[in-house]
Amino acid sequence: xxxxIQSPRHEVTxxxxxxxxxxxxxxxxxxxxxxxxxxxxxxELLIYFNNNVPIDDSGMPEDRFSAKMxxxxxxxxKIQPSEPRDSAVYFCASSDMWTANMxxxxxxxxxxxxxxx
Amino acid sequence: AQSVTQPDIHITVSEGASLELRxxxxxxxxxxxxxxxxxxxxxxxxxxxxxxxxxxxxGIKGFEAEFKRSQSSFNLRKPSVHxxxxxxxxxxxxxxxxxxxxxxxxxxxxxxx
Numbered sequence: 466x467x468x469x470i471q472s473p474r475h476e477v478t479x480x481x482x483x484x485x486x487x488x489x490x491x492x493x494x495x496x497x498x499x500x501x502x503x504x505x506x507x508x509e510l511l512i513y514f515n516n517n518v519p520i521d522d523s524g525m526p527e528d529r530f531s532a533k534m535x536x537x538x539x540x541x542x543k544i545q546p547s548e549p550r551d552s553a554v555y556f557c558a559s560s561d562m563w564t565a566n567m568x569x570x571x572x573x574x575x576x577x578x579x580x581x582x
Numbered sequence: 583a584q585s586v587t588q589p590d591i592h593i594t595v596s597e598g599a600s601l602e603l604r605x606x607x608x609x610x611x612x613x614x615x616x617x618x619x620x621x622x623x624x625x626x627x628x629x630x631x632x633x634x635x636x637x638x639x640x641g642i643k644g645f646e647a648e649f650k651r652s653q654s655s656f657n658l659r660k661p662s663v664h665x666x667x668x669x670x671x672x673x674x675x676x677x678x679x680x681x682x683x684x685x686x687x688x689x690x691x692x693x694x695x
Contacts, residue, residue: 469625496681507687508672515681556625562681568633570616571674571683573625 471557471574478581483545486577489538490559498571499532499542500556508556514540515562547581554578584609586675588686596694597665603658603689605647605673614676615656616683617647621669629671632656643667668693 470489478484490497499511512522517534525532529548534540544551554576561569585608595601607613614633618626630641637649647658656673673686 498683500685508685510682510684513682521682558626558683560681560683570628570631573618573627575625 469557469559469572469574471555471577473577474575476577476579478547478579480548480581481546482581483543484547484551484579484581486542486555486557486579488540488542488557488574490540490557491572492538494559494561494572495537496560496562496571497534497540498556498558498560499540500558502554502556502576503552511542544579547579549581552580584613584675584677584680584682584684586673586684586686588671588673588689590689591687592690592692594692594694595663598662601658601660601663601667601691603671603673603691605656605658605686606654607656607673607675608654609675609677611677611679614678615647615649616674616676617641617645617656617658618672618674618685619643619669620672620688626672629658663691663693665693665695667691 472487495516498513501509511524512532514534532542556576558571558573560571587606616631617629620626629645630639632639632649640646645660649656670688670690672688676683
Protein backbone atom coordinates (compact mmCIF):
# COMPACT_ATOMS: atom_id res chain seq x y z
CA UNK A 466 0.00 0.00 0.00
CA UNK A 467 1.24 3.50 -0.81
CA UNK A 468 0.22 4.81 2.58
CA UNK A 469 -2.05 7.77 3.27
CA ILE A 470 -2.03 10.08 0.28
CA GLN A 471 -2.79 13.76 0.59
CA SER A 472 -3.10 16.33 -2.14
CA PRO A 473 -2.00 18.91 -2.85
CA ARG A 474 1.30 19.01 -0.94
CA HIS A 475 1.35 22.78 -1.05
CA GLU A 476 -1.45 25.27 -1.59
CA VAL A 477 -1.21 29.02 -1.77
CA THR A 478 -4.47 30.89 -2.06
CA UNK A 479 -5.87 34.33 -1.58
CA UNK A 480 -8.03 35.27 1.36
CA UNK A 481 -11.67 34.60 0.64
CA UNK A 482 -11.08 31.75 -1.77
CA UNK A 483 -12.34 28.24 -1.26
CA UNK A 484 -9.72 25.61 -0.47
CA UNK A 485 -10.21 21.86 -0.71
CA UNK A 486 -7.74 19.40 0.75
CA UNK A 487 -7.92 15.75 -0.21
CA UNK A 488 -7.02 12.50 1.48
CA UNK A 489 -6.93 8.87 0.42
CA UNK A 490 -6.62 6.61 3.47
CA UNK A 491 -4.93 3.24 3.56
CA UNK A 492 -7.15 0.59 2.07
CA UNK A 493 -9.05 -1.34 4.74
CA UNK A 494 -8.71 1.30 7.43
CA UNK A 495 -12.02 2.48 8.78
CA UNK A 496 -10.96 5.44 10.91
CA UNK A 497 -9.84 8.70 9.35
CA UNK A 498 -8.54 11.78 11.14
CA UNK A 499 -7.91 15.36 10.05
CA UNK A 500 -5.34 17.33 12.06
CA UNK A 501 -4.06 20.89 11.81
CA UNK A 502 -0.50 21.71 12.86
CA UNK A 503 0.65 25.21 13.75
CA UNK A 504 3.53 26.54 15.80
CA UNK A 505 1.16 28.06 18.33
CA UNK A 506 -1.24 25.16 18.87
CA UNK A 507 0.70 22.08 17.83
CA UNK A 508 -1.33 19.18 16.41
CA GLU A 509 -5.05 19.78 16.80
CA LEU A 510 -7.60 17.11 15.98
CA LEU A 511 -10.21 18.73 13.77
CA ILE A 512 -12.53 15.82 13.04
CA TYR A 513 -12.51 12.07 12.78
CA PHE A 514 -14.63 9.52 10.95
CA ASN A 515 -15.45 5.88 11.64
CA ASN A 516 -16.77 3.90 8.69
CA ASN A 517 -17.23 7.14 6.73
CA VAL A 518 -19.40 8.69 9.45
CA PRO A 519 -18.21 11.81 11.29
CA ILE A 520 -17.94 10.90 14.96
CA ASP A 521 -16.44 13.98 16.57
CA ASP A 522 -16.09 17.35 14.88
CA SER A 523 -15.65 19.35 18.05
CA GLY A 524 -12.22 20.44 16.90
CA MET A 525 -13.44 22.12 13.73
CA PRO A 526 -12.65 25.80 14.29
CA GLU A 527 -15.80 27.33 12.84
CA ASP A 528 -18.44 27.00 10.19
CA ARG A 529 -15.99 27.90 7.47
CA PHE A 530 -14.53 24.43 7.85
CA SER A 531 -16.30 21.32 6.63
CA ALA A 532 -15.21 17.73 6.06
CA LYS A 533 -16.75 14.89 4.15
CA MET A 534 -16.04 11.25 3.57
CA UNK A 535 -18.27 10.08 0.72
CA UNK A 536 -16.70 6.63 0.65
CA UNK A 537 -14.06 4.54 2.39
CA UNK A 538 -11.28 5.65 0.08
CA UNK A 539 -11.67 9.41 0.00
CA UNK A 540 -12.12 12.39 2.28
CA UNK A 541 -12.05 16.15 1.83
CA UNK A 542 -11.51 19.08 4.14
CA LYS A 543 -12.90 22.32 2.79
CA ILE A 544 -12.36 25.86 3.98
CA GLN A 545 -14.72 28.48 2.60
CA PRO A 546 -13.90 31.33 2.73
CA SER A 547 -10.25 30.97 3.67
CA GLU A 548 -8.47 33.45 5.95
CA PRO A 549 -4.76 34.07 6.64
CA ARG A 550 -5.09 32.51 10.11
CA ASP A 551 -5.97 29.21 8.45
CA SER A 552 -2.39 28.96 7.23
CA ALA A 553 -1.02 25.71 8.66
CA VAL A 554 -0.04 22.18 7.75
CA TYR A 555 -3.06 19.90 7.54
CA PHE A 556 -2.52 16.20 8.11
CA CYS A 557 -4.75 13.29 7.34
CA ALA A 558 -4.28 9.97 9.15
CA SER A 559 -6.00 6.61 8.98
CA SER A 560 -6.14 3.52 11.17
CA ASP A 561 -8.21 0.56 12.13
CA MET A 562 -10.67 1.24 14.91
CA TRP A 563 -9.25 0.49 18.35
CA THR A 564 -12.48 -1.27 19.23
CA ALA A 565 -11.92 -3.69 16.38
CA ASN A 566 -8.15 -3.99 16.52
CA MET A 567 -6.51 -2.76 19.68
CA UNK A 568 -3.05 -3.26 18.24
CA UNK A 569 -3.51 -0.68 15.53
CA UNK A 570 -1.81 2.65 14.96
CA UNK A 571 -2.55 5.80 13.03
CA UNK A 572 -0.63 6.28 9.78
CA UNK A 573 -0.09 9.83 8.63
CA UNK A 574 0.07 11.40 5.22
CA UNK A 575 2.78 13.87 4.27
CA UNK A 576 0.50 16.80 4.93
CA UNK A 577 -0.71 19.79 2.94
CA UNK A 578 0.98 23.07 3.67
CA UNK A 579 -1.64 25.77 3.24
CA UNK A 580 -0.75 29.43 2.93
CA UNK A 581 -3.52 31.99 2.74
CA UNK A 582 -2.34 35.43 1.68
CA ALA B 583 -11.71 14.34 28.37
CA GLN B 584 -8.45 13.04 27.04
CA SER B 585 -5.43 15.31 27.22
CA VAL B 586 -1.70 15.00 26.86
CA THR B 587 0.99 17.23 28.32
CA GLN B 588 4.54 17.40 27.11
CA PRO B 589 6.18 19.82 29.54
CA ASP B 590 9.39 20.30 27.59
CA ILE B 591 9.02 22.40 24.46
CA HIS B 592 12.65 22.19 23.46
CA ILE B 593 15.49 19.92 24.60
CA THR B 594 19.12 20.05 23.59
CA VAL B 595 21.51 17.16 24.16
CA SER B 596 24.97 16.19 23.01
CA GLU B 597 25.40 13.27 20.69
CA GLY B 598 25.96 10.13 22.71
CA ALA B 599 24.15 11.43 25.76
CA SER B 600 21.05 9.79 27.17
CA LEU B 601 17.62 11.21 26.53
CA GLU B 602 14.30 11.28 28.32
CA LEU B 603 11.24 13.08 26.95
CA ARG B 604 8.36 13.51 29.32
CA UNK B 605 4.70 12.81 28.65
CA UNK B 606 1.77 12.98 31.05
CA UNK B 607 -1.75 12.05 30.10
CA UNK B 608 -5.18 12.55 31.53
CA UNK B 609 -7.86 10.00 30.80
CA UNK B 610 -10.33 8.21 33.01
CA UNK B 611 -10.24 4.86 31.26
CA UNK B 612 -7.34 2.66 30.29
CA UNK B 613 -5.25 4.64 27.83
CA UNK B 614 -3.55 3.57 24.67
CA UNK B 615 -0.30 5.53 24.42
CA UNK B 616 1.89 6.36 21.47
CA UNK B 617 5.07 8.20 20.62
CA UNK B 618 5.51 9.63 17.15
CA UNK B 619 8.46 11.40 15.56
CA UNK B 620 8.30 14.10 12.91
CA UNK B 621 11.30 15.11 10.85
CA UNK B 622 11.26 18.56 9.21
CA UNK B 623 8.76 18.76 6.38
CA UNK B 624 7.57 15.23 6.94
CA UNK B 625 4.56 13.45 8.34
CA UNK B 626 4.54 11.59 11.63
CA UNK B 627 6.11 8.18 12.08
CA UNK B 628 5.24 5.83 14.91
CA UNK B 629 8.12 5.06 17.29
CA UNK B 630 6.26 2.80 19.72
CA UNK B 631 2.92 2.12 21.33
CA UNK B 632 1.48 0.73 24.53
CA UNK B 633 -1.85 -1.05 24.82
CA UNK B 634 -1.45 -3.50 27.67
CA UNK B 635 0.96 -5.98 29.22
CA UNK B 636 4.59 -5.17 29.85
CA UNK B 637 4.82 -1.52 30.86
CA UNK B 638 8.24 -1.12 29.24
CA UNK B 639 7.85 -1.07 25.49
CA UNK B 640 10.55 -1.12 22.87
CA GLY B 641 10.28 0.81 19.66
CA ILE B 642 12.19 1.55 16.52
CA LYS B 643 15.51 3.40 16.33
CA GLY B 644 16.54 2.25 19.82
CA PHE B 645 13.78 4.09 21.67
CA GLU B 646 11.82 2.74 24.61
CA ALA B 647 9.05 4.08 26.83
CA GLU B 648 7.67 3.12 30.21
CA PHE B 649 4.02 3.35 31.19
CA LYS B 650 3.57 4.35 34.81
CA ARG B 651 -0.09 4.36 35.72
CA SER B 652 0.52 5.81 39.20
CA GLN B 653 2.19 8.84 37.65
CA SER B 654 0.01 9.03 34.52
CA SER B 655 3.21 9.13 32.53
CA PHE B 656 4.66 7.56 29.42
CA ASN B 657 8.19 8.93 29.12
CA LEU B 658 10.33 8.21 26.09
CA ARG B 659 13.97 7.25 26.55
CA LYS B 660 17.06 6.48 24.54
CA PRO B 661 20.40 5.56 26.12
CA SER B 662 22.59 7.20 23.48
CA VAL B 663 21.33 9.86 21.10
CA HIS B 664 22.49 10.12 17.50
CA UNK B 665 22.55 13.33 15.46
CA UNK B 666 19.86 11.85 13.22
CA UNK B 667 17.46 11.78 16.17
CA UNK B 668 17.03 15.56 15.93
CA UNK B 669 13.33 15.99 15.23
CA UNK B 670 10.04 16.78 16.93
CA UNK B 671 8.52 14.14 19.17
CA UNK B 672 4.84 13.80 19.93
CA UNK B 673 3.09 11.80 22.61
CA UNK B 674 -0.52 10.76 21.94
CA UNK B 675 -3.34 9.07 23.82
CA UNK B 676 -6.27 7.00 22.61
CA UNK B 677 -8.57 4.53 24.28
CA UNK B 678 -10.43 1.29 23.70
CA UNK B 679 -13.83 2.97 23.89
CA UNK B 680 -13.15 5.85 21.53
CA UNK B 681 -11.19 6.19 18.35
CA UNK B 682 -10.20 9.73 19.17
CA UNK B 683 -6.42 10.21 19.13
CA UNK B 684 -5.14 13.28 20.97
CA UNK B 685 -1.60 14.62 20.68
CA UNK B 686 0.58 16.63 22.99
CA UNK B 687 2.17 19.85 21.79
CA UNK B 688 5.44 18.17 21.00
CA UNK B 689 9.07 18.39 22.13
CA UNK B 690 11.69 19.60 19.71
CA UNK B 691 14.97 17.74 20.14
CA UNK B 692 18.22 19.32 19.07
CA UNK B 693 21.42 17.25 19.05
CA UNK B 694 24.87 18.81 19.21
CA UNK B 695 27.94 16.95 17.93
